[in-house]
Amino acid sequence: MLSCSGLSVSYGRRKALSDFSLSLAPGEIRALIGPNGSGKSTALQALAGLIRPAAGSAAIGDRAVASMSRREIARHLAFLPQQPVAPDEMTVEQLVRQGRFSHVGLFRSYGPRDDEAIRWALESTGLADFADRGLRELSGGERQRAWISAALAQEARILLLDEPTSFLDIGYQIEVLDLVYRLSRERGVGIVMAIHDLNQAMSICDRISLLEKGRLVFDGQAQALAESGLIEKVFRVEGRFVQLSPESAPHFDVHLSRWRAVTA
Amino acid sequence: MTAATQASQRAASGWLVLAFAGMAVLSLALATFLGVVDLPPSDVIAALAGHGSSEARSIILDIRLPRVVTGILAGIHFAVAGLLLQTITRNPLADPSLMGISQGAMLAVSGFLVFTVYVHDPGSNTLQALPLGWLPVIGTIGGMLAGGFIYAIAFRRDLGPLRITLCGIAVGAVLHAIGIGMIAGWGSARIEVLLEWFSGSLYARNWQHVVFLLPFTVAGLAILPLVRRPLALLRFEATVARSFGLSYRRQFSLALLIACVLAASAVGVVGPVVFVGLIVPHLARFIAGRRFDLVLPLTIALGAISVTLGDLVGRLLGQAEEIPIGVITAVCGVPVLVALLRRTA
Numbered sequence: 001m002l003s004c005s006g007l008s009v010s011y012g013r014r015k016a017l018s019d020f021s022l023s024l025a026p027g028e029i030r031a032l033i034g035p036n037g038s039g040k041s042t043a044l045q046a047l048a049g050l051i052r053p054a055a056g057s058a059a060i061g062d063r064a065v066a067s068m069s070r071r072e073i074a075r076h077l078a079f080l081p082q083q084p085v086a087p088d089e090m091t092v093e094q095l096v097r098q099g100r101f102s103h104v105g106l107f108r109s110y111g112p113r114d115d116e117a118i119r120w121a122l123e124s125t126g127l128a129d130f131a132d133r134g135l136r137e138l139s140g141g142e143r144q145r146a147w148i149s150a151a152l153a154q155e156a157r158i159l160l161l162d163e164p165t166s167f168l169d170i171g172y173q174i175e176v177l178d179l180v181y182r183l184s185r186e187r188g189v190g191i192v193m194a195i196h197d198l199n200q201a202m203s204i205c206d207r208i209s210l211l212e213k214g215r216l217v218f219d220g221q222a223q224a225l226a227e228s229g230l231i232e233k234v235f236r237v238e239g240r241f242v243q244l245s246p247e248s249a250p251h252f253d254v255h256l257s258r259w260r261a262v263t264a
Numbered sequence: 265m266t267a268a269t270q271a272s273q274r275a276a277s278g279w280l281v282l283a284f285a286g287m288a289v290l291s292l293a294l295a296t297f298l299g300v301v302d303l304p305p306s307d308v309i310a311a312l313a314g315h316g317s318s319e320a321r322s323i324i325l326d327i328r329l330p331r332v333v334t335g336i337l338a339g340i341h342f343a344v345a346g347l348l349l350q351t352i353t354r355n356p357l358a359d360p361s362l363m364g365i366s367q368g369a370m371l372a373v374s375g376f377l378v379f380t381v382y383v384h385d386p387g388s389n390t391l392q393a394l395p396l397g398w399l400p401v402i403g404t405i406g407g408m409l410a411g412g413f414i415y416a417i418a419f420r421r422d423l424g425p426l427r428i429t430l431c432g433i434a435v436g437a438v439l440h441a442i443g444i445g446m447i448a449g450w451g452s453a454r455i456e457v458l459l460e461w462f463s464g465s466l467y468a469r470n471w472q473h474v475v476f477l478l479p480f481t482v483a484g485l486a487i488l489p490l491v492r493r494p495l496a497l498l499r500f501e502a503t504v505a506r507s508f509g510l511s512y513r514r515q516f517s518l519a520l521l522i523a524c525v526l527a528a529s530a531v532g533v534v535g536p537v538v539f540v541g542l543i544v545p546h547l548a549r550f551i552a553g554r555r556f557d558l559v560l561p562l563t564i565a566l567g568a569i570s571v572t573l574g575d576l577v578g579r580l581l582g583q584a585e586e587i588p589i590g591v592i593t594a595v596c597g598v599p600v601l602v603a604l605l606r607r608t609a
Contacts, residue, residue: 048507050506050507084500084501087500089553089554091554094554098508101493101497106492150508151507
């Protein structure tokens with residue numbers, strides 16, 4: 001339902017993304033990994049139609065994203081940028097309500113459908129009791145959940161998340177990942193998520209894309225990525241994949257230089 | 265939040281707006297009944313009803329009322345323009361005079377006065393030759409041109425809020441310098457008119473000024489419901505607003521255009537009344553708190569109230585040598601701003 005091919009983006013002289021391709025099925029979780037500056041955010045923004053690609057195109061279903069209005073896109077696709085900023089005095093409920101703009105538009109008043117969607121978005125992120133709190137009064141984790149909640153209120157079939165777990169403690173990280181999993185399996189939402197933690201990426205995703213300097217160097221399942229040896233090369237680290245239990249995804253165990261000194 | 269508390273909150277909001285609308289009407293009445301010439305209230309009422317002495321009728325109907333109404337309209341223009349500019353630039357200091365609009369109007373007016381008088385009659389010192397009736401039109405055009413120019417510069421590259429603010433400051437400074445230079449060089453015979461106009465004044469404003477302003481007010485306020493929701497989204501950064509489904513560029517441009525039209529036409533008629541556009545939106549936000557829906561109605565009411573009362577104070581304090589409204593708003597505005605900053609910090 002979301003696809004792109006040959007997508008290239010340049011910022012002035014610098015090529016941030018070249019010849020990127022991806023396809024996303026309903027209910028699929030796709031992890032997007034790569035070193036800093038490898039083009040993960042650029043790829044997500046190009047998919048969301050927020051930056052104009054120099055070449056290639058993204059499409060929702062069979063319609064080119066470039067040909068759709070922002071409101072149309074927002075009804076099909078919700079995008080949560082990295083570290084978004086909201087006006088200071090806004091409450092959780094007011095932020096989440098903005099997610100309904102693509103449905104109500106300029107004039108239509110909020111109906112029971114919209115209130116229902118807002119309530120569901122707040123409950124799914126465990127924020128129902130926080131609705132009237134100001135965003136400034138929240139902890140980092142709660143604020144991040146409020147933003148995810150606003151994206152959920154869009155009730156889009158496609159969800160793009162740019163490092164939704166960064167700056168959260170491990171408890172909130174797992175909460176976000178569990179929410180992502182529930183959305184994909186229970187509601188059939190297709191999700192593309194840029195994420196830094198390799199092991200979280202491999203355990204949550206159905207398929208994984210690895211970017212290096214704006215180029216797609218791997219597209220497939222986590223098991224195949226573990227066997228390819230690409231992780232060590234692209235991230236310039238040493239380590240090995242271990243199978244912690246038969247049903248879990250491969251786990252990457254990094255070698256730190258202090259351990260090498262001990263074993264040598 | 266339960267439905268009952270929501271309903272009671274809505275009722276409270278309604279009463280608040282009503283109270284401020286009442287205060288606006290009250291200030292209108294106050295400004296009509298009080299003035300340099302002491303008229304007993306019964307005479308004022310008689311004049312309003314079309315009776316009474318011809319002197320009282322002329323004071324009330326031809327001098328005070330048009331002046332007060334012009335002030336109300338201009339106050340609404342400045343306040344709403346300030347609110348729009350602060351919202352779309354996400355800059356709490358944005359205001360028509362920061363964005364170069366006032367300076368554009370000022371340059372156009374000074375250029376017009378200097379130029380026309382020399383063309384009419386070189387070396388003339390008679391003030392009757394000054395074509396004052398044209399000032400509103402000239403000022404409005406100048407303000408619009410300056411706004412359009414700033415917009416065009418910012419638009420060429422990237423319509424970032426910071427860029428547009430910086431462009432406004434830079435262009436405003438240059439226009440201001442040229443305007444001052446023009447007055448210093450050639451403006452000696454016109455300096456009184458210019459000074460009075462530059463300090464922002466409601467002196468001798470008549471029904472023609474009201475007729476000039478009113479279409480802008482009506483058009484500007486009529487279009488506001490259309491930008492109500494986009495304005496809420498324009499307070500986010502562009503990426504977020506666009507992700508929520510906003511056509512950022514179009515809505516940003518529309519809001520900027522409305523602000524320019526309102527500010528330029530008001531500057532054209534009464535001159536740059538400083539601080540109203542800056543402070544009234546802050547005051548409205550402070551009173552509204554989290555009830556964002558109230559900010560716009562309160563801004564409109566407070567814009568009308570502040571200019572009406574400011575002008576009344578200027579008239580009463582100065583008596584025959586009245587103090588221009590722009591001076592009053594500047595002097596009263598600073599303490600209000602400082603107080604607001606202390607409360608919100």
